[in-house]
Amino acid sequence: MSDEKPPHGDEVDAITEAVLTASRLLVGISAKSVAAVAGPITLPQFRLLVALGSRGPLKLVSLAEMLGVNPSTATRTVDRLVTAGWAERNSNPDSRREITVGLTTAGRDLVDRVTEYRRGEIAAIVERIPHEQRAGLVQALQAFTEAGEEPPPRASPYDAGLTHWT
Amino acid sequence: MSDEKPPHGDEVDAITEAVLTASRLLVGISAKSVAAVAGPITLPQFRLLVALGSRGPLKLVSLAEMLGVNPSTATRTVDRLVTAGWAERNSNPDSRREITVGLTTAGRDLVDRVTEYRRGEIAAIVERIPHEQRAGLVQALQAFTEAGEEPPPRASPYDAGLTHWT
């Protein structure tokens, strides 16, 4: 655009473009990983498991909030996960109006397998990056992540590979 | 698994971890962007619009394949988008068994607004990255993207921010 530019306009554009592109790749990997490992589970269900995996047992409302869905949706998704044997409902001794939802061993296992798979996919890509570039990558990504995390201490169900809402 | 590792195991791990973290951040941004701009549209619907936006008018089967969903799902999602005024069905003069689906002006507009929003979100983060790190970022991300794209010439509906399937 401009030849005599503000200190960094074009540079920012270039980086933004690069991030956007990398973003697509990463999202594709997440999707693929769940599909490859977690056969008969749906993405929303898996996201819920990931949330439980990273924040331990949660009460229903917290869980729903963390996932960004309505509590009723969480209730019913938990129903299905319990039926499938991946999650369990536990009554809270301190307050009988709340329950806590946690992973079963099978559930934790599933989450671990998907994470491992994804880690492997990414590692495979990293292996193909020329050594000279690698050091730069870590620094660059950390810088990016730090810059992005300042405002919101984002959590992890996004980790599942996607969101959903409406 | 193996304790005696190849020359660079740790380095790969570090990068993988960094990528994983950045990945979460990026996915969150995508989600937020659609939510912020595209009021009464759902994510699957929006993904379809993005696909149309990046590959021009498509026949239904191609569209479904691109999104990774069943043609019947695509048919019905298109129905809703047409009703909402974001997409249009056109008969193909060359072959009456096919149709093509394209964006309306309103549809293209919606996609553009979301993309702009997301670009802005990312740019805002990039602006906070120390200058010294920026050059490295572009190179590093490009190296990563190239390494990742080698096998699959990944497309773009992932661009929407997420996937869905089952």
Place this chain on the structure above:
DNA sequence: CATCACCATTGCATAATGCAATTCTTGCCC
């Protein structure tokens, strides 16, 4: 022209969602 492959659509069943009750449980105020 007869069959086979391809395309879009529709039927059917299940999952995911949100919003609006409903039912308990807690807490708090008088």
Place this chain on the structure above:
DNA sequence: GGGCAAGAATTGCATTATGCAATGGTGATG
């Protein structure tokens, strides 16, 4: 202590998203 407001989970209802399996048309090939 009684009662009432707020909080938590669930259930009812309607819409969307999905996949699989027909169905009805269209094109192509022999």
